[in-house]
Amino acid sequence: MRIDIITIFPDYFTPLELSLIGKARASGILDVRLHDLRSWTYDRHNTVDDTPYGGGPGMVMKPEPWGEALDAVTADPPEGAPEGETAAPPVPRLILPTPSGVPFTQAHADRLAGEPWLVFACGRYEGIDSRVAEDAARRMPVEELSIGDYVLAGGESATLVMVETISRLLPGVLGNRDSVDQDSFATGEMEYLVEGPVYTKPAVWRDHEVPPVLLSGNHGAVDRWRRDQSLRKTARNRPDLLEKMPPDRLDQRDRDV
């Protein structure tokens, strides 16, 4: 997968050199390209913002640098499938991180992980002139996404969150595919549940014991216990998820928890 990120703070993305994502990049699974929006400005101060039409507080990002940046970044498509000649080049999908966007969920991540090419446009200030999205939508799908009900200073940290969430789903990035299926919010068994507590050695630490069932070797009992713990933790921390769970997702044992 190719990911282009356009930002006035390319240095914000040095964490993408580390850990899982750093390795995915080194191995060629993930091609992340950073672009400084100011390279598409031509005045002495490399201006990217201006006052809002209609008045009001703050500044708005000017459309011209964004238009040129998106044209340049999307001009050279990544190599498609190895059939080469016959395969059409992939279409980029533009992601606009904004607190006014659709709430980003694991389902978005699952879908976006199947795309060949994502472009993230990181806005600052009061946002990007709305004609940029309108113009881009003439040639590519555009999605406005929010990572939660709070306001960040800019789209950079939201982009880091989304890129990490998507990248760990790419084939070959996590050692163990199963760990993805067991995640909180994963589609399937865990769709309306969060994960319960986890333990490792030693079996006793500062008088705290690991729940004995986990040492029992009884896999059926372990699975049942984990599901119970997951239900209890979801009820405690995320009652909204249990509200949304279709009733047929609960068996009689679940109802007893």
Ligand code: 6GU
């Ligand atoms: Cl994607 N951007 C900003 N600036 N604030 C946010 C957000 C995004 N998601 C939640 N708050």
